[in-house]
Amino acid sequence: MTQTEREYAELRALPRSERLAWVQRLFPDGAPPQWWLAMVESAEVGVCRARNISYHERREGFEFAVSLLHxxxxxxxxxxxxxxxxxxxxxxxxxxxxMSPEDLPSEVTPDGVARLVLDRLPLSQAEVSSVNALFLDDLHSGRERYYQPGDDLTLIGQRANGRLRLLQEILWVVPALECVVDRLSDEQLVGEVRGWLHCIAQLD
Known part of the structure; x- marks a missing residue:
């Protein structure tokens, strides 16, 4: 058993209320994103079709995966x-x-996850278009907004934080909704999701 497998097994065995404290003991300065990614990937593998497990076990696996992401x-x-x-x-x-939606956390049902994604988007569609236009203007003009010759290279990431970073996050998550939009039951929600998909598709 690898270290990642061992840590995943220990985390999975803990009650929900004790997991974050266990993680803090393991990483007093905070668990790195790569570790969380390894845990989430393990949880995803645990519920996939290739796993020969019972319906009940798979349902518990989804519940754990959702809590892990929270x-x-x-x-x-x-x-x-x-x-x-x-x-x-x-x-x-x-x-x-x-899986039956009634047996799952709402966050992993089509309507539930679509609402969650829309609630978490940090920019409006108008702001997305504006930030993207600014980025393209810099790109086409050869302007570097976050770095000038002689600057400390370690500061570039800090300067790039802000709306451009938020745009990148949106470009990461919104296209994924294409996989569930046809399974949505709320027509208003369908319209909102398709509106965002159209917004992203219009970006150069």
Missing amino acids: DACESGGMSPCYSASWLVRLTTIALDVG
Whole structure:
């Protein structure tokens, strides 16, 4: 058993209320994003079609995966948008393996995950278009907004934070909704999701 497998097994065995404290003991300075990603990937593998497990075991696996993503987001190990993109992935798996939405956390049902994604988007559609236009203007003019010759290279990431980073998060998660939009039951929600998909598709 690898270290990752051992840590995943220990985390999975803990009651929900004790997991974040266990993670903090393991990583006093905070668990790195790569560790959270390894845990979430393990949880995803645990519920996929290739796993020969019972319906009940798979349902428990989805419940654990959802709680794991909440913990990753709450602790800062994953951004709200990035963790939402994983919930969309889990939703597509749940559809693939035939899970009943009534047996799952709402976050991994089509309507539930779509609402969650839309709630977590940090910019409006107008802001997305504006930030993207600014980025393209810089790109085409050869302007570097975050770096000038002689600057400290370690500061570039800090300067790039802000709306451009938020745009990148949106571009990561919104296209994933294409996988669930045809399974939505709320017509208003369908319209909102298609509106966002159209917005992203219009960006150069």
